[in-house]
Amino acid sequence: MRSESAVILCPERAYLPDRLQQGGRSAGFNITLYGLRSSRNWGCGDFTDLRALAKWAYNEIGFSFIGVNPLHALHNRAPYNTSPYLPLSLYYKNLIYLDVEAVPEFAASCLARAIVSNAGFQHELARLRSSEIVCYHDVDRIKRRVLKSLFREFRQRRSLRWEAFEQYCEREGEMLHSFALYCALDEILHKQDRNRWTWRQWPEEYQSPNTEPARRFAAEHRRLLQFYKYIQFLIDEQLSATQSDLRENGLSIGLYHDLALATDSCGADLWAYREFYINGCRVGAPPDDFSPNGQDWAFPPPNADAHYADGYRLYRESIRKIVQYGGALRIDHVMRLFRLFWMPEGASAQQGTYVRDRATDLMRILALESVRSQNIVIGEDLGTVTDEIREMLARFGILSYRLFYFEKYRDGRFKGTGEYPRQALVASSTHDLATMCGFWLGRDIEARRSAGLVDEAVAARQQQDRQREKQQMLNVLHSERLLPDSYARDARHVPEVDGHLHHAIVGFLARVPSMLLLLNQEDLTKETEQQNLPGSTSEYPNWQRKMRATIESLSTEWAPYTAMLRGELETTARSTV
Numbered sequence: 001m002r003s004e005s006a007v008i009l010c011p012e013r014a015y016l017p018d019r020l021q022q023g024g025r026s027a028g029f030n031i032t033l034y035g036l037r038s039s040r041n042w043g044c045g046d047f048t049d050l051r052a053l054a055k056w057a058y059n060e061i062g063f064s065f066i067g068v069n070p071l072h073a074l075h076n077r078a079p080y081n082t083s084p085y086l087p088l089s090l091y092y093k094n095l096i097y098l099d100v101e102a103v104p105e106f107a108a109s110c111l112a113r114a115i116v117s118n119a120g121f122q123h124e125l126a127r128l129r130s131s132e133i134v135c136y137h138d139v140d141r142i143k144r145r146v147l148k149s150l151f152r153e154f155r156q157r158r159s160l161r162w163e164a165f166e167q168y169c170e171r172e173g174e175m176l177h178s179f180a181l182y183c184a185l186d187e188i189l190h191k192q193d194r195n196r197w198t199w200r201q202w203p204e205e206y207q208s209p210n211t212e213p214a215r216r217f218a219a220e221h222r223r224l225l226q227f228y229k230y231i232q233f234l235i236d237e238q239l240s241a242t243q244s245d246l247r248e249n250g251l252s253i254g255l256y257h258d259l260a261l262a263t264d265s266c267g268a269d270l271w272a273y274r275e276f277y278i279n280g281c282r283v284g285a286p287p288d289d290f291s292p293n294g295q296d297w298a299f300p301p302p303n304a305d306a307h308y309a310d311g312y313r314l315y316r317e318s319i320r321k322i323v324q325y326g327g328a329l330r331i332d333h334v335m336r337l338f339r340l341f342w343m344p345e346g347a348s349a350q351q352g353t354y355v356r357d358r359a360t361d362l363m364r365i366l367a368l369e370s371v372r373s374q375n376i377v378i379g380e381d382l383g384t385v386t387d388e389i390r391e392m393l394a395r396f397g398i399l400s401y402r403l404f405y406f407e408k409y410r411d412g413r414f415k416g417t418g419e420y421p422r423q424a425l426v427a428s429s430t431h432d433l434a435t436m437c438g439f440w441l442g443r444d445i446e447a448r449r450s451a452g453l454v455d456e457a458v459a460a461r462q463q464q465d466r467q468r469e470k471q472q473m474l475n476v477l478h479s480e481r482l483l484p485d486s487y488a489r490d491a492r493h494v495p496e497v498d499g500h501l502h503h504a505i506v507g508f509l510a511r512v513p514s515m516l517l518l519l520n521q522e523d524l525t526k527e528t529e530q531q532n533l534p535g536s537t538s539e540y541p542n543w544q545r546k547m548r549a550t551i552e553s554l555s556t557e558w559a560p561y562t563a564m565l566r567g568e569l570e571t572t573a574r575s576t577v
Helices: 047-061 104-108 110-117 119-130 136-157 160-192 212-220 222-248 268-272 304-309 313-323 359-373 387-395 436-441 443-450 456-479 499-511 559-571
Strands: 026-031 065-068 089-093 254-259 281-285 328-331 339-344 353-356 376-379 400-403 424-427 516-520
Touching: 026 047, 047 065, 047 222, 047 559, 065 328, 089 160, 089 222, 089 268, 089 313, 104 110, 104 136, 110 119, 110 136, 119 136, 136 160, 136 222, 160 212, 160 222, 160 268, 212 222, 222 254, 254 313, 304 313, 313 328, 313 359, 359 376, 359 387, 376 400, 387 400, 436 443, 436 456, 436 499, 443 456, 456 499, 499 516, 499 559
Parallel strands: 026 065, 026 516, 065 254, 254 328, 328 376, 400 424, 424 516
Antiparallel strands: 281 339, 339 353
């Protein structure tokens, strides 16, 4: 009698470059790729924009990495299907990041070039570029239109690149086939009935990739499936070239990717891999000061037993498909590897509870994929974090994620620069929190009030608390001698973040001993509005805000600030790794 078992041999620790292990420190900044502005893109940032920005970031400042939002595939339908942290798939990526004009087939395609050069098309591009927010649906629509014309010619020519495409499809195998089948079904069934927005509204025979009708559909629409595979082939090409370009231009780490915690319960992953999720429960967070009513994240928890029985194949692939073109990886809500907060259907967050996972297995596999790809791993360990979790993260060489706003004592005093941990990334803020300028102005509190998330009384209390926080922040910056002696010591006399205060906060972050420093794009360009307002949907333009500056203007309008920032990095020895 014979039996088989999966064996995974793992290292004891995740990868860290020698220089970081020997006391070195590095710095980078975080962007929302969709929000990049340029004179040439099609209404949202793309991989060509990213390469141009990275070249500026290294030459002008000396950054060694660029962080990007999760690039996972989305439905690109505002306001509910644009969150990079609730994708339709963790394994494939969003077509809006493609530079269509950089696709090799574009230069040889008279049809595609005729479409793009049309006056009406150019007018649409100008509208999308000038829009203050990213128009996901329209960007998706125009890119998809041109990509379909490119694919038709690509398929007819059957050049040597067709062989590369077929090899890519063979390597990706059934996972890519299932994703392409989902995309093709979504396109056709939505055209048939515009009220079919998710696979749960499809005819029952198509609600799984494993039914005979679904297999017949795949055979009958083979070219459409190939088109969706072609999109991922192009993304793979451009993302690979982007990481290579960053490294060649001096950014020694390159891309710092972000792995989302969740996958949309109405997306491709749930449709294809339903047995790997628990029915009848949702994931969220318990009540706390940040969210008094708790949080409902509206996606199901993973089925730990199913993942274990399958040798953690999907978990491995979710990491592997990101780290292959990067040098660092942030794990969103890293506590998920240890436990998640479950809420039964119909219950509130007050009725939920924590459920543990096989943390040691998951950490070992994460370390393995890190070493294989030579990616630094950062665990986003904000919120309720037990000593056990922090100890295991440290043991496996996972960097902690420390925010300036949160590093305080119980009495509200901010910790000094020397009190930050060495094995960590320190950041100014996150997409869910106020920017530096927004924090000082209370813009996040006003946004919650305007969205109806808090009433006037709660907003007033939060503003009072904010005034105390601002004073404590001012105190620590003065105590570290980062502000001139003549600068105000009473926060009430500092109405907004001026040059001195902004410089002082950046200087504070640069001086902490933590291995990595990350600045957000909004803090780089002194913006007041945050990217996401937790708990809101249509009440706030979540995941749609564009960068204040264009890429072309960074070298001129922002030169004084970048010179200051470069000086801080040189002074604090945060050179490239």
